[in-house]
Amino acid sequence: MNPNKLKELLKLYFIMGSNNCFENPAHVLTEAIRGGISLFQFREKGEGCLLDGNKYALAKELQRICREHDIPFIVNDDIDLALAIDADGVHIGQEDEHVLSVRKRIGDKILGVSVHTWAEAMAAKAAGADYFGLGPIFPTSTKKDAKPVQGLSFIRELRNKGIQTPIVGIGGINQENASMVMEAGADGVSVITAISHAESAFKAAAELSKQTQDHDR
Numbered sequence: 001m002n003p004n005k006l007k008e009l010l011k012l013y014f015i016m017g018s019n020n021c022f023e024n025p026a027h028v029l030t031e032a033i034r035g036g037i038s039l040f041q042f043r044e045k046g047e048g049c050l051l052d053g054n055k056y057a058l059a060k061e062l063q064r065i066c067r068e069h070d071i072p073f074i075v076n077d078d079i080d081l082a083l084a085i086d087a088d089g090v091h092i093g094q095e096d097e098h099v100l101s102v103r104k105r106i107g108d109k110i111l112g113v114s115v116h117t118w119a120e121a122m123a124a125k126a127a128g129a130d131y132f133g134l135g136p137i138f139p140t141s142t143k144k145d146a147k148p149v150q151g152l153s154f155i156r157e158l159r160n161k162g163i164q165t166p167i168v169g170i171g172g173i174n175q176e177n178a179s180m181v182m183e184a185g186a187d188g189v190s191v192i193t194a195i196s197h198a199e200s201a202f203k204a205a206a207e208l209s210k211q212t213q214d215h216d217r
């Protein structure tokens with residue numbers, strides 16, 4: 001995808017699965033969209049997550065909501081699911097299928113890759129990643145096997161070295177610190193609980209959206 005168009009989409013990237021929600025996931029997503037998210041990732045993993053047909057059914061339901069509002073729908077890890085439902089893209093980590101092989105399978109769909117080092121970033125770029133996910137930026141309890149907190153230094157390093165690839169930060173990002181992530185050079189922020197656990201997903205998304213829009217460069 002065109003990097004500038006993707007940078008716009010990454011501004012407020014909401015990630016969610018059923019086990020991240022206290023309320024009906026379809027409702028949480030609808031409210032988040034109303035609040036102004038720009039991209040959605042279906043991440044159905046971890047304790048208590050849905051499997052097989054139930055996972056598929058929720059993916060279809062959330063995808064339909066995204067389509068109604070022109071929000072691209074990204075699938076975490078599960079390339080088979082992404083292909084089966086014709087998702088708009090996938091996001092993978094270093095432990096998942098190799099970037100090159102995923103790129104071959106998904107054609108020109110959006111491909112995001114989590115990277116933690118310069119070498120990982122360069123390899124992901126060479127293999128066809130459209131954007132980098134960097135994190136955890138701040139402490140988070142949402143991902144149990146998260147790598148050590150990296151702060152803003154890696155975002156700054158990539159930008160200082162002239163890397164133009166779209167970057168989104170993840171991990172512990174909320175209304176208080178989102179603007180720091182943008183200032184460091186990210187194109188957007190991805191959040192799970194700042195929206196999914198908020199009393200109002202609408203208000204949380206609206207506030208975060210304002211923070212990221214204010215950083216138009």
Ligand code: TZP
Nearest residue numbers: 140142143171172191192193
């Ligand atoms: N990858 C790195 S941190 C993280 C993922 C999926 C979890 C982010 O969740 P939260 O609730 O926004 O901190």
Ligand code: MG
Nearest residue numbers: 077092093096
């Ligand atoms: Mg993964």
